[in-house]
Amino acid sequence: MRRLVAAxxxxxxxxxxxxxxxxxxxxIDDDLSNPKAIQVPLADLDTLQNQVAxxxxxxxxxxxxxxxxxxxxxxxxxxxxxxxTAYIDFLQPTTIPSGTEASDVRSVWLELRRNYVYGDTTTAxxxxxxxxxxxxxxxxxxxxxxxxxxxxxxxxxxxxxSDTLKRFDLPASWVAANAATLIGSDFATAFExxxxxxxxxxxxxxxxxxxxxxxxTTRSGLRVxxxxxxxxxxxxxxxxxxxxxxxxxxxxxxxxxxxxxxxSLRFVADVSGAPSTALARATFRIPLxxxxxxxxxxxxxxxxxxxxIGVREDSNGTETRSTLGALTLDDGDAVLGDARAFTAAIQQxxxxxxxxxxxxxxxxxxxxxxxxASLNILPVVRPLPGAADSARLILTVVGSDx
Amino acid sequence: xxxxxxxxxxxxxxxxxxxxxxxxxxxxxxxxxxxRIEFGSSxxxxxxxxxVALRGGTYVTLTNPALWSDQTVTTFSASASLTTTRAEDAxxxxxxxxxxxxxxxxxLGLPILPGRLGLTVSYQPFTRVNYRTAIRDSLDVDxxxxxxxxxxxxxxxxxxxxGGLGLRxxxxxxxxxxxDVIFGxxxxxxxxxxxxxxxxxxxxxxxxxxxxVTATLGATASLLDPFxxxxxxxxxxxxxxxxxxxxxxxxxxxxxxxRDTLGTVTDGSVDxxxxxxxxxxxxxxxxxxxxxxxxxxxxxxxxxTLPFAGYDPASSGAGDVLTDRVRFGGGVELTPAGRExxxxxxxxxxxxxxxxxxxxxxxxxGSNVMTYAVTGGFSLPSRLTGARVDLGFEAGTRGSTEGxxxxxxxxxGTLTLNFGERWFVRRRFN
Numbered sequence: 001m002r003r004l005v006a007a008x009x010x011x012x013x014x015x016x017x018x019x020x021x022x023x024x025x026x027x028i029d030d031d032l033s034n035p036k037a038i039q040v041p042l043a044d045l046d047t048l049q050n051q052v053a054x055x056x057x058x059x060x061x062x063x064x065x066x067x068x069x070x071x072x073x074x075x076x077x078x079x080x081x082x083x084x085t086a087y088i089d090f091l092q093p094t095t096i097p098s099g100t101e102a103s104d105v106r107s108v109w110l111e112l113r114r115n116y117v118y119g120d121t122t123t124a125x126x127x128x129x130x131x132x133x134x135x136x137x138x139x140x141x142x143x144x145x146x147x148x149x150x151x152x153x154x155x156x157x158x159x160x161x162s163d164t165l166k167r168f169d170l171p172a173s174w175v176a177a178n179a180a181t182l183i184g185s186d187f188a189t190a191f192e193x194x195x196x197x198x199x200x201x202x203x204x205x206x207x208x209x210x211x212x213x214x215x216x217t218t219r220s221g222l223r224v225x226x227x228x229x230x231x232x233x234x235x236x237x238x239x240x241x242x243x244x245x246x247x248x249x250x251x252x253x254x255x256x257x258x259x260x261x262x263x264s265l266r267f268v269a270d271v272s273g274a275p276s277t278a279l280a281r282a283t284f285r286i287p288l289x290x291x292x293x294x295x296x297x298x299x300x301x302x303x304x305x306x307x308x309i310g311v312r313e314d315s316n317g318t319e320t321r322s323t324l325g326a327l328t329l330d331d332g333d334a335v336l337g338d339a340r341a342f343t344a345a346i347q348q349x350x351x352x353x354x355x356x357x358x359x360x361x362x363x364x365x366x367x368x369x370x371x372x373a374s375l376n377i378l379p380v381v382r383p384l385p386g387a388a389d390s391a392r393l394i395l396t397v398v399g400s401d402x
Numbered sequence: 403x404x405x406x407x408x409x410x411x412x413x414x415x416x417x418x419x420x421x422x423x424x425x426x427x428x429x430x431x432x433x434x435x436x437x438r439i440e441f442g443s444s445x446x447x448x449x450x451x452x453x454v455a456l457r458g459g460t461y462v463t464l465t466n467p468a469l470w471s472d473q474t475v476t477t478f479s480a481s482a483s484l485t486t487t488r489a490e491d492a493x494x495x496x497x498x499x500x501x502x503x504x505x506x507x508x509x510l511g512l513p514i515l516p517g518r519l520g521l522t523v524s525y526q527p528f529t530r531v532n533y534r535t536a537i538r539d540s541l542d543v544d545x546x547x548x549x550x551x552x553x554x555x556x557x558x559x560x561x562x563x564x565g566g567l568g569l570r571x572x573x574x575x576x577x578x579x580x581x582d583v584i585f586g587x588x589x590x591x592x593x594x595x596x597x598x599x600x601x602x603x604x605x606x607x608x609x610x611x612x613x614x615v616t617a618t619l620g621a622t623a624s625l626l627d628p629f630x631x632x633x634x635x636x637x638x639x640x641x642x643x644x645x646x647x648x649x650x651x652x653x654x655x656x657x658x659x660x661r662d663t664l665g666t667v668t669d670g671s672v673d674x675x676x677x678x679x680x681x682x683x684x685x686x687x688x689x690x691x692x693x694x695x696x697x698x699x700x701x702x703x704x705x706x707t708l709p710f711a712g713y714d715p716a717s718s719g720a721g722d723v724l725t726d727r728v729r730f731g732g733g734v735e736l737t738p739a740g741r742e743x744x745x746x747x748x749x750x751x752x753x754x755x756x757x758x759x760x761x762x763x764x765x766x767x768g769s770n771v772m773t774y775a776v777t778g779g780f781s782l783p784s785r786l787t788g789a790r791v792d793l794g795f796e797a798g799t800r801g802s803t804e805g806x807x808x809x810x811x812x813x814x815g816t817l818t819l820n821f822g823e824r825w826f827v828r829r830r831f832n
Contacts, residue, residue: 023489023498024429024535026806027766028554028711033606035550035594037543276664278604278655280596285544343602351655351664394544398552398594398604 033399035280040269040393041383042286047257048266048361056371057138058088058214058235064138068372070240071127071159071196072209074119078292079256079300079377080247082118084209084240087132087148089193090222090233096183097229105179106225110168110194113218114159116211118375121161121297123208126199128156129168132192138237145243150195159210165219166212182224182233193237206298209375214238240373254289257378259303259364265380266361269393274350277399282346284308284327286334286362286391287381303364303376304329308336310345310357319358327362334362334378346395426500426555427487427532428800428810430771433712433764434704434724435612435672436529436559436588440465441507444481444792444818448779450731450756452695455622455638455683457576460790460822462511464524465679466620466640467578470568473513473520475788481506481818488811492803502532506816518570522580528560531588548601553593560586560612568620576622584647584674585613590711607654607661610708612672614647632687639680647672651708670707675700681732688740693756694732701763702726712764725765731758733777752781754794762800767807773800779816788822 056066069086076082110129130150157168181190213220214235222233250256257265265286293302306327312320324342327334336342348354364378365371383390431437442465446453453463459474483506489498509524534555540547566580589609596603620640628635651668654661681695701724707715712723733756739745755778762771775798782791794816801809 022494022535022537023491023496024533024808025537025554026491026493027429027808028432028535033592034539034552035541035596035604037541039544278592278594278606280594280601280604281543283600339600340602347655348662351662353662392544396541396543396548396596396601399592399606 038395042267042391073204074207082244086196089237091236092187102179112212119208255380259376264363279347280396283336283339309361425502436531439527448754449733450758452693455636468576468620470520471570474516475822477511485814528562530559531556550596555591616645642677644676673705691735697729699727727763729760750783792818
């Protein structure tokens with residue numbers, strides 16, 4: 001009997017193999033709920049003014065990393081004029097040779113790695129270096145056009161697109177006056193850094209805004225030459241104050257969305273007509289007119305990524321914002337790359353366990369991992385009534401209403 | 403009765419049940435509340451499912467409570483089955499093969515008055531839903547063709563727990579009755595899986611929970627020595643009374659603990675039809691036994707406030723495919739040694755062969771879904787007094803490939819452990 005029981009158990013254990021196929025579909029065709037794709041056209045597309053920006057830290061490991069600062073001035077009738085001033089502070093090296101005195105400081109210069117340009121690439125941009133006289137610290141919630149108090153011009157230079165590592169030598173008088181501070185123990189509180197701004201005499205026609213890398217890996221920083229050594233002061237707090245004006249002549253076919261220029265994209269996607277059923281995927285496809293990226297010598301970098309934010313509103317009108325994913329460029333369109341979080345959110349909306357989003361916002365960003373000040377554009381093609389390739393929400397649903 | 407043997411039997415039965423949880427059987431199990439399952443006894447299963455008039459103390463036939471009065475010793479049985487179903491139709495090139503393990507039946511019988519009054523408690527499946535079909539296709543999503551697999555699956559079924567008494571009146575007549583609790587859950591699942599990783603797998607399930615109570619009445623009448631000394635001719639019949647089950651239905655998305663309920667729970671009722679069976683058995687001495695049975699279940703009268711596959715309460719009968727279930731079956735048994743206890747094992751083995759023909763409870767295209775099967779097996783003696791190990795098989799076909807119908811070719815194996823031992827008997831001598 002034991003052998004019989006053992007044989008039966010073995011037979012049962014081996015019975016798990018299955019080979020299901022489409023046999024019998026003819027008997028259940030009536031019940032088959034084939035998946036289908038539903039397109040929801042986006043409505044009320046418009047730009048939205050952003051009110052805040054961040055003073056970041058020039059370090060990838062910081063809580064608010066900021067990998068680029070901007071300086072310059074540009075006139076752009078299509079996407080709007082912009083002016084940028086860069087504010088940078090420095091970190092004293094942890095080790096300064098013992099016995100170093102102020103008299104050992106021979107010279108000081110600022111080196112910045114240029115890695116960005118927006119505007120006319122033939123521009124020779126005059127840049128002035130001024131000392132910051134305000135006290136400032138990293139802050140994640142800061143008006144984007146904030147300016148800091150600065151002193152008189154210390155030095156100046158001209159930046160062109162061929163510059164990769166731009167050097168600004170500080171005058172001997174400033175070196176002599178600040179040598180003790182540079183090597184002193186109170187550097188962090190006694191020194192507030194520099195502002196980089198265009199000369200007030202500069203008339204941008206059309207001009208350009210240049211960007212400089214801030215991370216120490218770009219070798220941007222302050223160099224202090226001693227008698228027998230050179231100290232490197234990497235950047236610490238950094239901020240780009242950007243002012244912009246709406247474009248006087250925006251193109252009729254494109255929404256002039258531009259990163260960190262106080263504008264993002266906003267729209268409505270009404271899913272109330274979609275069935276209350278299983279959702280395999282929800283994603284956006286927003287056509288872009290990428291011809292605006294290059295117009296002769298005038299360049300406008302495209303935003304390679306953008307955050308998708310859903311906005312809910314409670315009965316009191318209080319808004320709640322949720323980051324639902326990141327849009328990336330795909331064949332000239334902005335599409336939702338990883339749609340799992342967004343799909344899960346819309347699934348809850350479809351089945352009525354969560355309130356719908358009253359609107360969505362798309363905030364262009366330079367990178368999904370670090371913040372980098374930029375004027376990158378998101379040239380969103382305005383939807384045309386009835387056009388199949390207009391900006392749309394695509395729902396892939398399975399089944400009908402429960 | 404050895405505790406270890408009982409434990410082994412329970413383990414076997416439970417293992418078979420667990421093994422069958424995700425396995426697949428016939429597409430026809432999707433109709434109504436599922437494919438009807440019956441287990442009279444391992445002996446009856448091998449004799450063409452004809453057991454309504456089978457008397458004898460070794461086996462306790464669960465389909466007729468009147469027979470429970472034959473118990474002279476405490477009996478216990480556990481039965482597990484394994485069924486392989488190969489399905490084909492005229493519209494698909496390939497075949498579908500499913501294997502399903504199941505707990506076929508459990509019983510415990512106590513002779514209150516040995517040979518006159520017996521109590522039995524039993525479990526057996528009442529219906530089973532275990533189908534799956536899958537289709538590969540592509541969907542145009544915004545200009546891109548996205549391949550996907552759409553699976554339609556059914557799982558679950560109704561269970562039956564019974565308890566009742568059988569009473570012998572005089573030498574000829576037996577009567578019996580049992581109370582039957584019927585309960586269970588039927589889940590129809592649509593699972594869609596896209597090849598692209600950017601899509602979520604969707605699972606939409608319609609689960610229906612059912613519960614109710616019914617009763618089974620049975621009777622037999624036996625003629626002793628009708629054709630010769632030691633012969634017994636028994637007529638038997640039983641009826642499961644029609645009943646109404648309480649039902650509640652939910653439609654869910656997702657799986658396991660992450661399920662979201664769509665809409666609200668829908669309550670309703672499901673009326674099961676009666677089940678009538680009648681037959682006869684003829685035992686010639688201790689060596690030969692023949693049994694025949696007919697069964698009738700008027701599923702065309704099935705009613706429910708909730709829609710089921712093949713039945714829509716809103717259609718006023720139009721499109722309903724449930725029909726009356728009818729079966730005729732029978733078989734013969736030979737035990738060469740008869741009652742000779744000292745004969746060899748092969749001569750003490752019982753050899754059984756039978757068959758049945760059944761019209762199923764659904765006719766999806768208007769044509770009957772017929773099942774033709776051959777049954778048989780062996781009942782092996784054991785060193786334990788009153789214990790037998792039964793190995794049964796059932797092979798047959800169900801349906802046809804006419805139109806959209808499906809033809810199942812199935813092979814079912816059953817292992818049953820039967821025990822019989824005197825309990826509650828005070829020993830006179832130590």
